Amino acid sequence: MLKDDFFTIKEDVGADNGIIYRLHLNASHPIFRAHFAGNPVMPGACITQMIKELAGVSSGIAYFISSVRNMKFLHVINPLENPEISVRLVNTPQESGCVSVSAVIYDGDTVFSKATVVLKPI
Numbered sequence: 001m002l003k004d005d006f007f008t009i010k011e012d013v014g015a016d017n018g019i020i021y022r023l024h025l026n027a028s029h030p031i032f033r034a035h036f037a038g039n040p041v042m043p044g045a046c047i048t049q050m051i052k053e054l055a056g057v058s059s060g061i062a063y064f065i066s067s068v069r070n071m072k073f074l075h076v077i078n079p080l081e082n083p084e085i086s087v088r089l090v091n092t093p094q095e096s097g098c099v100s101v102s103a104v105i106y107d108g109d110t111v112f113s114k115a116t117v118v119l120k121p122i
Contacts, residue, residue: 002046003053006031010084012058018090018102019058023050027079042077051103051117054087059099063119066098071115082107097121 003009006029010022025042026032032040048068056063077085085107092100098120105113 001053002049003057005029006046007050009054009057015088018088021054021057021087021089022084023087024084025077025079025082027083032079040079042079044071044073047071047073047077047105047113048115048117050087051089051101051115052119054089054103055091055099055101055117055119058089059091062122063099064122066118066120069100069116069118071113073113075110075112077105077112082110082112085112094118 005026007023007025010024013020027040031043031046035041035043048065048071052063052065085105088104090102094100098118101117101119103115103117104111
């Protein structure tokens, strides 16, 4: 679990068919010290896990990552340069009982990552 240690939720706001979370990143977290010392960069696995955890917060359901349909890394997330980021989630229920979550991670005009992750309730 990354929530409340790697990142904390500062606020959440309902948006068109979704929710926007404003997050604070913990630049002193061991993951950032290891990836990479002196130039911290958020690993892609942490981005995926963060999306899963935020989807669970918004729905109140614990999820398992079933698949990642697409993941685009457009800019690195360095917590020293961007200690706060926003994550916009749009959940689309699937007939299988899973949920498809489209996410955009950004700060202002800078889009760091876009992803679509399929989550299955545990």
